[in-house]
Amino acid sequence: MRARILAAIPAVLLVLVSLWETVAARHDATSVPDDAAWAHAAQLVRAQHQPGDLIVFAPGWVDPVGRLHLGDLIPVEMAARMDAARYGRIWELSIRGAEAPEVAGLAPVLSQDVDGVMVRRFERAPAVVLSDVFATQPGLVAEVGFEPHRCIQLVPSPGRPATVTVPMTLGSRLVGYAGLADVFTRRDIRAPGTLAVQIGGREVARVTPGVDDGWVRFDAPTTPGAADVTFIASADAPQRQICFAAEARQ
Amino acid sequence: MSTRITRLVGCALVVLTIVVVMVNQRDVGIARDETVYMGAGARYWHWFMHPAAIEPTWGGPLGGGNNPEHPPFVKELEGISHAAFSGVLGEVAAYRLPSAVLHGACVGLVFWMTLSLWGFAEAVIAALCLLLLPRALFHAGLAAFDAPIMTLWFATVVAYWRCIGPGRQAKPGDLHPRGRKWPWQVGVAWGLALATKHTALLLPFALGVHYVFLAWRAKKPLVHWRVAASLAVLGPLVLYALWPLLWTAPIAHVSAWLKFHTHHVHYNFEYLGTNWNHPRFPWHVALVTTLFTVPTATLAAAVAGAGVWIARRGTVDRDRAPVLLLALSAAASIGPFFLGSTPIFGAEKHWMPVLPTICIAAGVGAVWAARRFAAAFAKVPERVAIIAVGACIALAGTTEVVTAHPYALTWYSALAGGSPGGADLGMNRQFWGVAAKGVLPFLRSQPPGLVYAHDASPAWGWYIKDGLLPGGDGDAGHETEGIARSKYAIVIHEKHFNRHDYLIWSAYRTTQPVFVLRADGVPVVSVYRRP
Numbered sequence: 163m164r165a166r167i168l169a170a171i172p173a174v175l176l177v178l179v180s181l182w183e184t185v186a187a188r189h190d191a192t193s194v195p196d197d198a199a200w201a202h203a204a205q206l207v208r209a210q211h212q213p214g215d216l217i218v219f220a221p222g223w224v225d226p227v228g229r230l231h232l233g234d235l236i237p238v239e240m241a242a243r244m245d246a247a248r249y250g251r252i253w254e255l256s257i258r259g260a261e262a263p264e265v266a267g268l269a270p271v272l273s274q275d276v277d278g279v280m281v282r283r284f285e286r287a288p289a290v291v292l293s294d295v296f297a298t299q300p301g302l303v304a305e306v307g308f309e310p311h312r313c314i315q316l317v318p319s320p321g322r323p324a325t326v327t328v329p330m331t332l333g334s335r336l337v338g339y340a341g342l343a344d345v346f347t348r349r350d351i352r353a354p355g356t357l358a359v360q361i362g363g364r365e366v367a368r369v370t371p372g373v374d375d376g377w378v379r380f381d382a383p384t385t386p387g388a389a390d391v392t393f394i395a396s397a398d399a400p401q402r403q404i405c406f407a408a409e410a411r412q
Numbered sequence: 413m414s415t416r417i418t419r420l421v422g423c424a425l426v427v428l429t430i431v432v433v434m435v436n437q438r439d440v441g442i443a444r445d446e447t448v449y450m451g452a453g454a455r456y457w458h459w460f461m462h463p464a465a466i467e468p469t470w471g472g473p474l475g476g477g478n479n480p481e482h483p484p485f486v487k488e489l490e491g492i493s494h495a496a497f498s499g500v501l502g503e504v505a506a507y508r509l510p511s512a513v514l515h516g517a518c519v520g521l522v523f524w525m526t527l528s529l530w531g532f533a534e535a536v537i538a539a540l541c542l543l544l545l546p547r548a549l550f551h552a553g554l555a556a557f558d559a560p561i562m563t564l565w566f567a568t569v570v571a572y573w574r575c576i577g578p579g580r581q582a583k584p585g586d587l588h589p590r591g592r593k594w595p596w597q598v599g600v601a602w603g604l605a606l607a608t609k610h611t612a613l614l615l616p617f618a619l620g621v622h623y624v625f626l627a628w629r630a631k632k633p634l635v636h637w638r639v640a641a642s643l644a645v646l647g648p649l650v651l652y653a654l655w656p657l658l659w660t661a662p663i664a665h666v667s668a669w670l671k672f673h674t675h676h677v678h679y680n681f682e683y684l685g686t687n688w689n690h691p692r693f694p695w696h697v698a699l700v701t702t703l704f705t706v707p708t709a710t711l712a713a714a715v716a717g718a719g720v721w722i723a724r725r726g727t728v729d730r731d732r733a734p735v736l737l738l739a740l741s742a743a744a745s746i747g748p749f750f751l752g753s754t755p756i757f758g759a760e761k762h763w764m765p766v767l768p769t770i771c772i773a774a775g776v777g778a779v780w781a782a783r784r785f786a787a788a789f790a791k792v793p794e795r796v797a798i799i800a801v802g803a804c805i806a807l808a809g810t811t812e813v814v815t816a817h818p819y820a821l822t823w824y825s826a827l828a829g830g831s832p833g834g835a836d837l838g839m840n841r842q843f844w845g846v847a848a849k850g851v852l853p854f855l856r857s858q859p860p861g862l863v864y865a866h867d868a869s870p871a872w873g874w875y876i877k878d879g880l881l882p883g884g885d886g887d888a889g890h891e892t893e894g895i896a897r898s899k900y901a902i903v904i905h906e907k908h909f910n911r912h913d914y915l916i917w918s919a920y921r922t923t924q925p926v927f928v929l930r931a932d933g934v935p936v937v938s939v940y941r942r943p
């Protein structure tokens with residue numbers, strides 16, 4: 163009998179794998195919540211939404227669907243934010259058990275499953291932003307690390323740094339990010355770029371984002387008060403589109 | 413089973429494959445590269461009908477409209493097919509017909525070789541496994557080279573195997589058959605492969621190792637010298653004859669052709685969540701991608717078949733060692749992608765010649781498993797066991813094919829969790845802009861206006877010509893200037909195309925698309941409308 167069972171195993175396994183695949187393929191294809199589910203979830207958000215609430219979606223690939231239903235509550239500046247610290251209320255709409263990085267470590271004050279779309283709201287004390295680098299220039303929305311970021315872009319020539327000075331009202335910290343914009347120049351030119359930050363002629367931060375580093379954070383202690391903050395972009399290679407943003411936080 | 417019936421079954425599988433491909437392709441959008449190949453094919457055919465100077469039609473810059481960086485055989489077939497069948501099939505389908513026919517031929521060759529070496533049941537299951545590969549079926553429906561090179565690669569393997577066979581001059585009991593006296597078939601087949609795609613240059617690695625093995629075993633270095641001579645002489649001659657560009661400066665053009673591909677730019681390609689556009693690439697790209705793009709049931713049967721081949725090595729057509737040949741063919745096709753330096757864009761389409769080996773192994777494994785089962789349970793007739801196992805494998809493949817259609821580049825097998833699982837894993841979403849066809853009905857429902865189509869831009873004129881879009885929905889142009897002119901903008905979702913979203917947000921001052929096309933819930937194309 164044992165020999166017969168052993169002899170049967172390969173065929174039984176093949177049949178089971180085949181039947182599993184037949185069922186699983188159709189199940190997978192219908193496992194993602196549809197527009198009706200998203201519309202219901204969006205209703206829940208809209209009912210309690212307050213101006214300035216951040217709305218995020220997880221996993222990242224479902225972001226277009228989320229914006230289809232709630233994009234009118236997500237202005238370009240919010241979608242292309244430097245980071246999420248200035249937002250005290252965050253809505254997360256997620257599927258498939260995913261979690262947005264913006265809410266990692268936070269506990270939800272609201273959590274509701276709406277037809278497969280998990281709606282959660284998080285509340286926390288936001289960072290108090292006294293000023294940012296966009297006071298004198300609007301910046302642009304660039305792709306850095308395949309994500310949108312509103313930033314000021316400097317393109318230094320090799321050996322000739324590019325500089326911009328921004329008058330800011332400083333708090334206790336200057337928090338910023340820098341990265342290399344444009345996937346194609348990152349592909350073709352592999353050298354990193356450098357951003358140095360000076361306040362009153364003294365360097366307070368320096369980051370050197372490479373082509374695969376994305377949006378790199380810097381954080382420097384500052385003395386509260388008005389000051390000119392100088393950002394110096396440099397690179398040994400041409401076409402380094404160094405994008406940066408920074409906020410003075412209390 | 414009579415020879416007549418087996419032939420009929422083989423022919424039926426070939427015809428079925430061609431029909432399935434041609435029906436399947438109707439819903440598939442036009443790939444960016446297809447537009448180049450179709451245009452070149454039409455010009456090539458016109459040149460043959462109205463001979464003129466070679467350079468204006470066949471030459472020009474590599475990467476230009478005449479497509480001199482790719483040899484012409486399939487494009488020539490496309491031009492002929494378009495001239496003959498566009499009135500019946502329509503423009504695009506006529507260009508795609510040769511690829512479909514060649515895919516049918518591949519199924520036929522797999523059936524034939526498997527039938528010759530193992531048996532009817534193995535042959536039918538192997539052929540069905542090849543027919544029911546979602547990605548291969550997709551590529552076979554495009555006017556491109558990937559399905560054709562699989563066919564012509566495998567045709568060369570089959571021709572080689574036939575040509576080293578006993579031939580008519582063999583004597584009974586001859587331990588080391590001398591092979592065919594005039595083995596022209598293998599040289600011609602390889603020449604056609606060379607005239608289809610440069611990857612045919614990898615084939616001699618497989619055939620060479622196999623040849624050396626046979627020579628070593630026979631202790632005769634020149635055991636099949638005619639086959640080697642056929643490859644060395646007829647292969648290049650066929651390439652030369654089919655490619656008028658080589659008639660002018662053969663060495664310079666061949667050199668430029670090969671240099672183009674050995675220095676090819678690395679297109680962006682997402683794999684396991686990372687956008688890759690520069691070596692070194694992960695060594696396991698080909699392995700994981702194959703695991704996720706061949707139906708799991710087929711792979712399981714292939715694993716069983718490979719086990720059978722190893723356990724029974726040397727028992728099938730020992731003189732010609734066909735299992736070794738199939739293994740070497742697969743290795744030569746997929747092996748370069750383990751090096752970490754070979755471009756990974758396009759993924760499985762670039763190692764499609766591995767598929768016949770996998771499918772033949774699947775046929776052998778499925779029948780072996782069914783026979784073991786029937787032998788253990790006498791009440792179960794062997795035929796019933798084989799049909800049951802084969803039908804289950806075919807059912808799984810059919811389900812995957814239906815699920816994948818028409819966005820097969822977004823599809824991943826149940827092993828990956830389907831399209832959503834592939835997205836979760838960060839597997840490449842798509843390429844070539846084919847999915848844009850899916851948003852045309854939405855755009856038709858809107859007031860007319862120029863469309864920023866980015867990767868689908870080369871196909872836009874074809875869609876308008878086909879009546880799928882009104883003339884007022886023309887292509888707005890490229891990048892920021894195109895967006896500035898546009899009333900609508902689409903984003904074909906690939907990781908490195910996120911930048912198009914951001915360009916559109918900045919211009920339209922909204923992050924909200926008005927339509928999101930999805931494949932099994934996974935976004936493939938977003939449409940924005942200027943507020």
